[in-house]
Amino acid sequence: MKVRQGYILLEVIVCTFIMSMLIMVLYSIIISAINTKDNIEDKIELNQQAEEMEYHIKNIVENSINIINITTTDNEVIETLQENKTYNVLSIKLNFKSDDENINSKNKKDNQEISFKRDLKKIFINTLYDDNSNKAGGYE
Known part of the structure; x- marks a missing residue:
């Protein structure tokens, strides 16, 4: 073998x-x-x-003083909110006292806007000054 x-x-x-x-x-x-x-x-x-x-x-x-208006997804601008009602919101404009030292008056009221851009799928927070200045403000 x-x-x-x-x-x-x-x-x-x-x-x-x-x-x-x-x-x-x-x-x-x-x-x-x-x-x-x-x-x-x-x-x-x-x-x-x-x-x-x-x-x-x-x-x-x-930190806002009050809500100026709310824009819904139907592009309806709501200035008075109804109690116990929900909204699909695109943007909220708020009134607040600015802490920005570059502004002359410390009690100056500025507007803040929180908005959702559907096409970009991003949320933006913008500062809108009352004096129509060209200052850019905000972030995404």
């Missing part, structure tokens, strides 16, 4: 097939884990941005 030394071709093919299957399974698990990590990071970042926007908007509304 002959003693075989080494592998036959069939053994090499079977071993290669098994190794390639293990590599494909591990690769798919790694890709799935990376995608899940990216999705979780995106959701966390979006949540942090929403909290930051909520803080700024809440601060502006709390």
Whole structure:
């Protein structure tokens, strides 16, 4: 009886097939884990941005003197709010006392506008000065 030394071709093919299957399974698990990590990071970042926007908007509304008007998604301008009624809002114009030192009168009232631009999918906060000056103000 002959003693075989080494592998036959069939053994090499079977071993290669098994190794390639293990590599494909591990690769798919790694890709799935990376995608899940990216999705979780995106959701966390979006949540942090929403909290930051909520803080700024809440601060502006709390420090305002009164609401000038509200523009709804139907482009209806509402100057008097009805109790227990909800609105789909595009923009809110508020009256507040300015803390800006560049303005001569410290009691000068300025308007602040919080607006949502649908086409850009962004929220803008603009400062609208009463004296019609060309000062740019606001952020997105």
